[in-house]
Amino acid sequence: MVHLTLKNLGLLSLLLTFTLNVNASEYWTGGIGLESRQEAPQKNTRFEFFDQSRAYIADIDFTITNSTGDTLVEGLATGPWLILELPDGLYTFTGIQRETKEQRRHPFSARQGQPQTHRIQY
Template sequence: MQIPVAGAAPSEVTSGQATYISGGVGSDEAAEMKSMASRYALEVVSVVKTEPREEYTADFRILIRDKTGKTVVDAVSEGPFFLANLPDGSYQVEAIQNDLRKLQRVLIKKGTHQRLVFVWPR
């Protein structure tokens, strides 16, 4: 697991065949993560539902499992944006925030970009 360094720009982490980066705390870093998103096969965004809009939230745990159930990523996102490059295939993405668990499935294909949004209650 990556250890964050205060004030440092987000850096990529490699776990097996997966490469990922997380961050987006603060407007500059959020803009940087948004501009990088299209270079990754998977973009995961975490938000809290508030009225009248949604707010980004950080520090959620993310587990990505392949079609056999093997965990290929187990990380804590350092911001509301989590970007990953994974081998082609079907994946189950589980996000955990304040003891709540949510699951989504995604199909990764070379040359495509998938975006998942996890919305949490206030």
């Protein structure tokens, strides 16, 4: 049996908040058409995916890991833009384009208040 006091609940709440902030589980993907781009959220990390002819592409299975190799977020970018908020740190983006099976790996850093765009060519 676990007994939680208010002191314990405060610490538990702090730990849960920290975990949710580090595990950037929410992301936005889109960018097809002007309306979709206007709806894009303002976050500190954005990826744009394109092919050799510089045309936007989609359907990228992706994983973002931190500097210790822990997976923070993974999913499918159904549009040419992937946008998320990450805490300050060093990360690696790994993506596989579903149609061609090409894989890309891109180390990057994130900083609060300093939006960055990473362009990944397949």
